[in-house]
Amino acid sequence: MQNLASIQKENCRTGITNLQDLSPFIPDGCTLLLCTEGKAVISTNTRKRTFCKGDLLLLFSDILFTPLKVSATFSAEYIYLSQVLMEEIFYKMTSAEFWACVYNYPVCHLLAEQYSIVQGLFMQMQWALKNCNDTCQKTILQNCAYNLFLGIDTEYKSALPSLMQNIRKDRAWMLFGKFMSFLIKHGCERRDVKFYADRLCITTDYLYKVCNKVEQRTPKEIIDTFIITEIKRYLNNTNLSIADLAVCFHFEDSSYLCRFFRRMTGYSISGYRNRT
Template sequence: MVNIKYTLCAEGQRYGAGESNLKESLGRPLDSNGCTVFLCTAGCAVVFINFQKCVLKRGDVVFLFSDIVFAADKVSNLFSVLYISLPDEAVEETLYKLTSISFWDFIYGNPICRTSEKQYALLYGWCQQTRWILEDCMPENRQVLLSNNVYNLFTAVDSELKRESVYLSNKSKRDRGWTLAGKFATLLAEYCHVNRDVKFYADKLCITPDYLYKLTQKTMGMSPKEVIDQQIIVEIKTYLLNTDLSVKNIASELNFEDPSYMCRFFRRMTGVSPISYRNPGAHSEIL
């Protein structure tokens, strides 16, 4: 199996920090590590978060976790983000401490957050400080400083959300349903190449297909089958744009028995054929 997820970490590294225009990631799902933070510093982009189309522009901050599917679709010439990408072991203790249900409700319901100028300046400083910890801090002090810095970030976000009274109502608490929906997204990323059956994922989650339907409708606004189909389209697009594999070989990679069926499926979902989509003129990266 070809690994074609886009990573913000250098080869052999578990951490990533820096500035990017995300152009190299176009058409590829992001490996969000344990936690990735984007702060848009210029321009704008069209991105998909859990298959929902969103616009990312200067001043927006994005919080991504391992159970959130993110892919950049188009970016403007001036688009730029500061990014911090951290593994699970760097954030799990901090995330465990953050028990506010409303906080998690908001973060998962609003992965792109608009900042004020003051908030933007503070987040910019946090990104630069975290980058210094990762790149220049003495190794024996790095983990403690990093853990404290991550905790400070999310505690501050929690405080700002409370101060501005933008939390969601208690009617939409992030309960077991949210957790299961996140696990479904994780399982889908792992198994979509070999299985596209709703019952397969429901069995993996130890729930019924009907319950999985209710979960995805509530959290993603789609049926499980629609979520699976969207993930497969992301995978096909990624292969088309980032490998030289033939359509036949891509179909084999994604466990389609008949390449012609994959072509029909792709055309039905996107309006173009796989060959047309691979044509550079059919997929502009400029907004």
């Protein structure tokens, strides 16, 4: 069983994961997960969701993915495609509605027929990774991924027409997506709302309105949740000292980091790290 965070050292990868390490994960490119057994409670950009047998999960580089609770029988096939492989697909997928729907509904609850189609695409990509040279492999992987996204876009537009109409009219969706992209890129260094508002060329007041409309939370709450998730990821996967973590996350000192962590989680840092 594979830890998702470890798969991104290659251009593409396929395998099986049980998500048992519960580590937060931000894809570099695209990761597709097809649940074949069991059930998991997950969060994407801090929104809680259910991921069950027969579901497809789409993760891109503006989505922070965190497994929260996983059943003992959970298993999912994954396909990882790097940013380099995805660039042409990103260029061709011009549907703003598709990207907004993927952000809001990254878990696709598939019908039996849809599951068979997706499983077939997974099998084609797995075959290409095992049997094709680099040029042929790239073409097959990109075509399969693009066809999958086109199919999902078609289903979204059919199933969610009212959402599509709102997205077409609503600039807030676009601004919020850009805000999350900036947060994932700069969140470890910058926690001030003004920094992100300036990046978006809007006022802090308008960013508060955007976040409240899309997420019913303030940008500060979203930033703090992202930071605490990242700190937990470091605590789960590294042996960095509290002082090193304070430097890494640009806190004034260790005591400030400790107070922030306790306020957000109810744990001390050492208590969280030593939990069973």
